[in-house]
Amino acid sequence: MQSKIVKIFASLLLIQLASCASLGVQPWERDLLAKDEMALDAEKLDLALDDHIYFSKEATSGGRAFAGGGCGCN
Amino acid sequence: MQLSHKPINISAVLATATCALLGVTAAQAEENTELWKFDTALMYYGETDRVTAVEGVIAATKDFGDEHIFSGKLTIDGLTGASATGAVAQPTAQTFTRPSGNGNYEIAAGETPLDDTFHDTRLQLNAQWTQPIAQDLRASGGLQFSNEYDYLSFALNGSLAYDLNQKNTTLSLGLSYALDTIKPEGGIPLALATVAFNPNPEQEDSTEFEDNYNSTRATDSDSKNTLDVMLGLTQVINRRLLMQFNYGLSTVDGYTNDPFKYLSVVDEQGLTQSLVYENRPDTRTRHSFYWQTKYAMDFGVADISYRFATDDWKIDSHTIDSRLRINLSDTTYIQPHFRYYQQAAAEFFQPFMQEGETLPEFASADYRLGEMTAYTLGLKYGMELDNGDELSFRLEYYQQSPKNAGFDEPGVLQDMELYPTVKAVIAQVSYRF
Incomplete structure (x- = not known):
């Protein structure tokens, strides 16, 4: 049973990697x-x-770019 | 292998051969002739009854060849108007002494207290240099300087970007450090000290008020350090689709208070008895997770991003930002813009304090740290001119709706508007040449 799960996970991982490569x-x-x-x-x-x-x-800044500093407005 | 029967382009072959003899590539020769590119914008930001700002930007970029790129930016903005102090509205008129201690101002019954002495001019300079340092590896370094009447900021940044998988994947690592110094007029107020009130502002030598005022001051100035780390992954998915994922860690250490913000101390009837200065923790650690995707369509470009941010002040926020560029012709486009933002309140946020309660360690009534939703709706129109320059116009509406995060409102405060909406218009003209 355990080896079956490992096999399923391994094939899922392979599919993932293959799709990454494509x-x-x-x-x-x-x-x-x-x-x-x-x-x-x-x-x-x-x-x-x-x-x-x-x-x-x-109250939140950054994400796309750096979050901090630069202005006394906050 | 299929053989090509295309005729050989003699001039291209000769050009390549000449470039090879001169030791430059064709692309490089082309880049070396590249001129400075300028991007300029003038923006107006106006809130109903509150802040008005005008901001002008000039950005210049030049590729010195081989992807050695310099970019610089000059930003100047001017702010005027009124800003919420954090004090609560009352059923009767309220009189406040200005933060500098010079003079008083009155707020009408039922109105949210706004300090109308809010004005400043800010100058910001940015410089950035980017160049390849090895095969598929680019480095970038930059400086930022920003100065206003009572605030000075200096920041530097550095980043590396590595291309792999035929430039379909880019990994990046960036660091930024900022040192900000604030020197408010009248000095830095003591945390949670009772705000001094001058009953006779016309009287020039009111030593009692001066003694009171000075007893609430700690130092002339204070500072904070901000260190940001950012990890990025950009991935081309297919011919039309591009994605970016960023993780950002930001730590702030130092003075994080706003010296102009108060909390009202109210009695059981909700009537204001006094005001105290706010106090925020002197450190803050933020994490942000950002995902952006751009999709090229036959008629334009869709740009959607989502950001989740969380920090140890317990402010979680979600932001969705979307732009849809629709090409009207080869040289004109319109672009609707929609942004939605939602944040939870900081754990130390409270809209007022109750008289007789033990002073908390940290407290702020700054609505920007409270629970809130906000949205932006906008439209941009851009056109490419005959000479290749681009002119564009942008008009947006921004609305913030602060919310009660579960605070009971005693007595008269139940009839007051404690969480007023803020409405603003943004108008911008840009010119690229």
Whole structure:
């Protein structure tokens, strides 16, 4: 029974690893990902201005970027 | 293997050969001619009856070739208006002495006490350098300086990013250290000391008030250190989908109080008897878990993120942020924005104190540490101009709804609005060239 469970877990793990390996694209498939608006920090200034507002109005900061310091507004 | 029958591009081959002779790659030659890029924005933030802020930003980036990138940013903002002091509304008018001890202000019956002497100008400078240091490994280092009338902050950061799996996966590690110093006018108030009230502000040499005021002061200034560590994983899922996971640990050590915040001490009828300064723990450890995904569609981009944060002040928060870029044409787009935020109250948050009760070790009535939900609704319109520059406009509405985290309200406080909503408009113009 125990070996069966181990086998099931091992195959699940293998499936996971196999699916991990299949993630991603080839270099010539980056046409959409290479667009400016697909960058994680596209609109950097908007995000920084928003972070500053929410940093001074709410108790949580950071997550996307560093959380701390910089302003006497909180 | 299938053989290609495409004709050979002679000029490309010659260019490659020339570059090879000169010892540069074609990409590098192209990058070396890259000019400075500027990103500018002017933002207005206005709350109904409270704070108004105007913030201007100029950011500049230059790639010096081979992904050696410098970026700098100058931010200037001006704040005016009124800010909630933490004191509770009362059925009669209330008079308060300003935090600096200079003069009094009156708050009408039933109104939330706001200190209208809130104004400041802040200057912030950022500089960041990023470059590859080995195959698939990038390093970045930066400095930040921020100065306002009573606050000074200096921060430095460093990070490493490692690409693997054909650049489909990026692992990153970042560190940041900030040292903040606050020097409020009149000095740092003593924790939970009774706020001095000046009954005759017109009288210039009121030694009794001055003695009272000075007895509530600890030092002229105080400081805090913030150390942040961030671990990141970015993964390309497929041709359209990209994901990022971040774990952030942030520790704060030092003065975390807001020297301008009070708590009302009320009697059994809910009537204010005195005010005391707040006191927060002098350390705070925060953990944040952040997930972001971007999906490229035929007509635009969907950007969704979720953040869970928790800390040892017992403030747990959830944030959902989403933007949907819809391309109207090759050069124009609109982008609706929705954000929802929810936080639990800090364990030492209390909207007021009861007379006769033992003083707690820590207490704050700052609504920003209380239970709250908030949402933002916005719309952005952007257009690419004929010369390649980009102009965009953003208009948003932000509303905070503080909640009662289970506190009983004695007497007259039951008829008072103790958790007023805060409504704000955000308007922004950006220009990229």
